[in-house]
Amino acid sequence: MLRLPALFELPILLNQSPASMAAWENLPSDFFRIVYSRRRKGVLRRRQIIETATIDGRVEDGRDEVVRWRRHLHRNPELSFQEEETSRFVYETLESFGGLQLSRPTPTSVMARLFGEEPGRTVALRADMDALPIEEENDFEFASRNPGVMHACGHDGHTAMLLGAAKILAGMREEIKGEVRFLFQHAEEQPPGGAGEMVEAGVMEGVDAVIGIHLSSYLPVGKIGIGYGPRGAAADTFEIVVKGKGGHASRPQKVVDTVAVAAQVVTNLQHAVSRNTDPLDSTVLSVTRIAGGTTHNVIPETVEMEGTVRTLQEEAREKVAGTMERIIGGVTAAHGASYEFEYRRGYRPVVNDEGVTRVVEGTAREVFGEAAVEYLPPAMGGEDFSAFQREAPGSFFSVGAGNEEKGITYPHHHPRFTIDEGALLTGMKMFVCATFGLLDGGKEAGP
Ligand code: NI
Numbered sequence: 001m002l003r004l005p006a007l008f009e010l011p012i013l014l015n016q017s018p019a020s021m022a023a024w025e026n027l028p029s030d031f032f033r034i035v036y037s038r039r040r041k042g043v044l045r046r047r048q049i050i051e052t053a054t055i056d057g058r059v060e061d062g063r064d065e066v067v068r069w070r071r072h073l074h075r076n077p078e079l080s081f082q083e084e085e086t087s088r089f090v091y092e093t094l095e096s097f098g099g100l101q102l103s104r105p106t107p108t109s110v111m112a113r114l115f116g117e118e119p120g121r122t123v124a125l126r127a128d129m130d131a132l133p134i135e136e137e138n139d140f141e142f143a144s145r146n147p148g149v150m151h152a153c154g155h156d157g158h159t160a161m162l163l164g165a166a167k168i169l170a171g172m173r174e175e176i177k178g179e180v181r182f183l184f185q186h187a188e189e190q191p192p193g194g195a196g197e198m199v200e201a202g203v204m205e206g207v208d209a210v211i212g213i214h215l216s217s218y219l220p221v222g223k224i225g226i227g228y229g230p231r232g233a234a235a236d237t238f239e240i241v242v243k244g245k246g247g248h249a250s251r252p253q254k255v256v257d258t259v260a261v262a263a264q265v266v267t268n269l270q271h272a273v274s275r276n277t278d279p280l281d282s283t284v285l286s287v288t289r290i291a292g293g294t295t296h297n298v299i300p301e302t303v304e305m306e307g308t309v310r311t312l313q314e315e316a317r318e319k320v321a322g323t324m325e326r327i328i329g330g331v332t333a334a335h336g337a338s339y340e341f342e343y344r345r346g347y348r349p350v351v352n353d354e355g356v357t358r359v360v361e362g363t364a365r366e367v368f369g370e371a372a373v374e375y376l377p378p379a380m381g382g383e384d385f386s387a388f389q390r391e392a393p394g395s396f397f398s399v400g401a402g403n404e405e406k407g408i409t410y411p412h413h414h415p416r417f418t419i420d421e422g423a424l425l426t427g428m429k430m431f432v433c434a435t436f437g438l439l440d441g442g443k444e445a446g447p
Contacts, residue, residue, distance in 0.1 A: 058168045059429045065167075066424045069093065070160035071142035077131030077149045077156070080190030083108040086129050086159070090184045093163055097170045100182075105201035109194060110184040114170055116439075120178025123438045124204065125431050126195075126212040126388060127162035128155045128188035137415035152417040154215035154401060159184060161213065161424050165431035178439045181207060183388070191346050193384035204391035209356045209438045211394060212385045213427050215401040217408060221420040224364040224430065225376040225398030228357050230312035232350035232396070233282075235382035236321075239306045240265065240328060241340040242292075246301035255299045259292055261337045262303040266290070268331050272323040281316040284380065285309050285324075310380045312349050348386035353393030359437040360395045360430070367433050368426070399427045 078086050087108045094100050094112045101113040109129075136143050136150040144150045166182045183203055187194035204210070219225050242265060244256030266287050277283045285307065292303030309324075311317040321343045332339045364373050376398060385396045401423035402408055410416045 054172070055168065055429060055432050058171065059164070059425055059432070062164045062167060062428065063425060066160045066164040066428060067421050069163055070156050070421065070424060073129075073156035073159055074140075074151050075142045075145055077144050077146055077151045078129075079133060079149055080130040080187035080194070081108060083129050083186045087184065087186065090129065090159060090163065094166060094182070097167050099170045099173055100166065105198050105203050106186060106194065108186040109198055110182075111198075111203050112166055112182040112184075114166070114173065114176065114180040114182070116176030116178050116180075117174050118177045120176075121208040121439050122179040122181060122206050123435050124181040124183055124207045124210040124388065124392070125162055125165060125435065126183040126185055126210060126385060127158035128185045128194070128212075129159045130155055130187050130189050130194070132189055132413060134413065134415055138418055140418075150415065150417075152414060153189070153412045154217075154417075154419050155188065157215045157401065157419050157421075157424055157427070158213060161427035161431060164424070164428040165435070168428070168432050169435060175436075176439065179206075180435055180439070183210075188384055191382075191384075193347060193387065195347075195384035195387035199387050199391055204388060207388075207392040209353075209359075209394065210388045210392050211356065211360060211431070211434055211438070212388070212396045213399050213430065214383070214396065215419050215423050215427065216398040217402040217410060217412060217417060217419065219374065219376075219398055219400035219402055221400050221403050221408075221422045222368070222372060222426065223374050223400035224368060224372050224426070225374050225400065226357060226361045226364065227376045227378065227397070228352055228354055230282075230349055230351050230378045231376075232347075232378065232383045232386070233310040233312055233380040234314070234317045234349040234386075235346040235380075236309045236311075236317070237306065237344045237346065238309065238321075238324065239304065239340075239342045239344075242303045242305075242332060242337055243339060244299070244301065244335075244337040246299050249297045249299055252299075256336045257299050258303040258337060259300065261332055261335045262290060262292065262305060264331050264335070265328055265339075266305070268327045269324060272320055272327060276323045277316055277320065282312045282378070282380070283310065283316050283320060285320065309343075312351075312378055312380075314349060314351070317349065347382040347384045348390060350383050350386045350396050351389060352395045352397075353389070356393045356438065357395040357397075360397055360434050363430060363434045363437050364397075367429055397430075399423050399430060 090110045103111050131151045134150040134152045185194045242258045242262045244258035247255035273283050273285050287307040289306045293300040401419035403420040408420050
């Protein structure tokens with residue numbers, strides 16, 4: 001099983017200062033072989049011991065800088081597809097690290113590639129960078145200075161954490177076998193979303209595993225929220241127009257009554273879930289708007305409806321659109337009406353790969369201890385991280401950023417949302433340590 005063995009074998013290392021770490025680094029590799037060959041079959045990889053312990057020191061060293069980046073981003077939020085200053089800041093900051101191959105896959109996204117000394121697997125790390133159309137009500141010194149725009153979901157933290165991870169990893173190039181790809185994504189909050197555009201631009205070519213972090217004010221700082229399988233829903237929308245023949249309400253034999261047919265359509269659509277979907281697949285179908293007619297004595301020519309479909313499984317999603325069309329077609333035909341039906345796909349469901357998630361969970365347990373890990377149930381919200389997961393096995397997980405004592409309890413997308421900045425270090429360490437896990441642990445993590 002891949003792990004970061006040092007943390008099992010040498011817990012004492014975790015609390016070493018960078019200076020005493022240098023002493024460890026100078027030990028001959030034979031030292032480790034001698035010490036551990038009796039406890040483990042095979043040879044403990046000294047390289048990994050050094051990496052794991054070194055990371056701790058580097059994360060600590062990066063604390064102030066990452067907090068500064070996060071505050072800069074928080075003060076200067078930009079809406080989806082408009083992340084011009086943000087992406088420029090990210091690009092320039094990455095450039096200052098040296099050793100990264102930078103590009104702009106789309107006008108407001110940034111990709112950085114870090115090639116290790118030896119060939120190996122490719123691991124992609126993703127952060128989203130966009131803010132929301134919300135007027136901030138926090139009175140921090142670094143509160144948003146863009147009226148009506150706010151980082152109210154923690155994407156400022158995601159971006160800062162990934163910059164921090166990129167800096168640490170760029171400084172450890174000789175330890176990297178393979179490639180690490182940093183994806184700074186635009187427009188997560190606004191379908192059709194930036195992830196799909198980046199995929200189309202080729203950012204996932206050759207990627208073996210992808211991970212993404214969402215900070216969460218619902219989870220206390222220090223906790224890591226893990227989930228296997230479905231994590232978030234596909235949030236699709238639909239529009240239906242029932243077309244009949246309008247006329248006088250007193251002469252029903254001369255009309256095709258769209259109101260009566262529309263009512264049948266709404267009722268029968270409930271069967272798309274209750275009678276056509278596996279009860280163990282979570283699916284929601286809601287008709288949320290119905291509009292037709294103008295007055296009491298006129299049968300309208302058309303009735304319009306719209307609504308949403310939420311699914312956790314891609315198969316359930318594929319099926320529900322087809323079932324809906326069959327029901328709408330059948331019901332309208334039965335009554336001599338016709339229809340228009342448009343099913344618009346939102347983001348795909350986020351479904352976590354088991355192997356990659358196991359590496360993430362193992363990393364969290366070893367780096368932060370057993371008590372840090374929480375299993376999270378799926379949520380019915382949408383996330384376009386799923387676009388990356390379609391190209392490579394991936395895992396999307398949460399890093400706790402809530403803190404009741406400090407009053408950091410507001411939900412995401414709230415004008416007073418914020419994060420405990422301690423979470424930035426947790427996230428940075430998770431990005432870095434999981435990367436080594438995924439690069440080295442290909443056999444367990446890969447497809
Ligand atoms: Ni978000």
